[in-house]
Amino acid sequence: MQNVRQDDGRGWREATEEALYGPAGFYRGALGPAGPAGHFRTSVHASTLFAGAVAELLRRVDAALGEPAELAFVDMAAGRGELVSRVLQVLPEKTAVRVRACAVEKADRPADLDHRIEWRAEPPAGVTGLLFANEWLDNVPLDVVEIDADGVPRRVLVRDDGTETLDAAPLDAAHLRWLDAWWPLPPEPGLRAEVGSPRDEAWAAAVGTLERGLAVAVDYAHGRAARPPFGTLTGFREGRETAPVPDGSCDITAHVALDACAVTAGARVVAQRTALNALGVAAERPSLALASQDPAAYVRALTRAGEAAELTARGGLGDFGWLVEPVGLPAGALLVDVADHEEQ
Numbered sequence: 001m002q003n004v005r006q007d008d009g010r011g012w013r014e015a016t017e018e019a020l021y022g023p024a025g026f027y028r029g030a031l032g033p034a035g036p037a038g039h040f041r042t043s044v045h046a047s048t049l050f051a052g053a054v055a056e057l058l059r060r061v062d063a064a065l066g067e068p069a070e071l072a073f074v075d076m077a078a079g080r081g082e083l084v085s086r087v088l089q090v091l092p093e094k095t096a097v098r099v100r101a102c103a104v105e106k107a108d109r110p111a112d113l114d115h116r117i118e119w120r121a122e123p124p125a126g127v128t129g130l131l132f133a134n135e136w137l138d139n140v141p142l143d144v145v146e147i148d149a150d151g152v153p154r155r156v157l158v159r160d161d162g163t164e165t166l167d168a169a170p171l172d173a174a175h176l177r178w179l180d181a182w183w184p185l186p187p188e189p190g191l192r193a194e195v196g197s198p199r200d201e202a203w204a205a206a207v208g209t210l211e212r213g214l215a216v217a218v219d220y221a222h223g224r225a226a227r228p229p230f231g232t233l234t235g236f237r238e239g240r241e242t243a244p245v246p247d248g249s250c251d252i253t254a255h256v257a258l259d260a261c262a263v264t265a266g267a268r269v270v271a272q273r274t275a276l277n278a279l280g281v282a283a284e285r286p287s288l289a290l291a292s293q294d295p296a297a298y299v300r301a302l303t304r305a306g307e308a309a310e311l312t313a314r315g316g317l318g319d320f321g322w323l324v325e326p327v328g329l330p331a332g333a334l335l336v337d338v339a340d341h342e343e344q
């Protein structure tokens with residue numbers, strides 16, 4: 001629990017915005033040539049099976065849309081463009097020629113990126129296709145609220161060295177409204193919540209760029225029934241979890257209230273393992289008979305099974321949530337049997 005002090009530090013939203021995206025921010029300078037991959041391992045980095053599954057999803061969206069003349073694939077918060085590059089590589093040529101491939105990123109375009117990929121600061125408006133955002137929303141800065149010693153919710157202020165105090169000013173009405181709707185906090189000193197409204201707004205704007213198609217956001221998530229009592233704000237540096245310090249030296253991330261972000265009537269959140277299974281990613285080991293018939297094929301299949309297991313693991317990447325938003329398409333038409341499986 002923190003003391004209440006005045007004029008000390010900034011809210012986490014403002015501090016994180018500068019620490020990640022300001023002129024000396026983590027996603028601008030400190031990352032080095034490897035980009036985000038040098039500091040943490042997303043599903044995109046874990047295995048090319050992930051991009052294969054996204055390409056399969058794009059193929060299904062294409063079919064549901066009736067194979068439009070221009071099929072957009074928007075890799076939202078694209079890092080170094082690894083996902084969109086791989087999706088283009090694995091699509092059949094007859095589909096790839098109709099694809100408008102876009103990487104949306106705050107960082108600069110990598111020098112060696114496939115020339116077919118548009119590198120943009122904002123998603124293109126009015127497109128038809130698939131917008132896919134892997135580990136974007138967890139990096140959209142937000143404010144943190146904590147219950148003080150008197151049971152009153154206060155905005156947490158943070159200095160550049162990461163030390164925190166509580167704001168003496170009353171919490172503003174918009175923060176209170178969001179907390180009431182999505183993350184009610186009992187008046188127990190020390191409980192914390194992350195106010196997700198900036199993410200809801202960012203996601204609604206991204207979904208709004210689709211004329212028709214599907215928007216998918218993938219992140220570590222929690223639902224209203226099981227919010228973490230002390231929040232999830234944390235830092236990452238060079239592959240290790242670290243204290244969140246808003247000085248540009250580390251990533252700052254918090255799990256996402258994906259249920260609050262949902263925009264369309266047909267939206268739902270499913271576990272990554274469910275979504276990937278529906279898209280054909282299976283962690284089954286090959287038969288031992290294959291080992292004697294075709295040892296090289298056996299080793300390849302074994303590697304694939306190991307990578308699929310990592311992408312779908314309980315307690316790991318398989319626990320990520322997929323927020324799936326159909327726009328002008330029937331719900332459920334794309335991830336087929338997902339409705340029959342576990343929802344998050």
Ligand SMILES: C[S@@+](CC[C@H](N)C(=O)[O-])C[C@H]1O[C@@H](n2cnc3c(N)ncnc32)[C@H](O)[C@@H]1O
Nearest residue numbers: 027036042044077078079104105106107134135
């Ligand atoms: C955790 S990385 C994920 C990269 C990639 N999607 C992946 O899964 O490997 C988050 C990326 O989001 C980018 N980003 C954050 N907010 C953004 C925004 N509003 N527009 C475009 N890119 C953004 C950051 O620059 C960073 O490269």
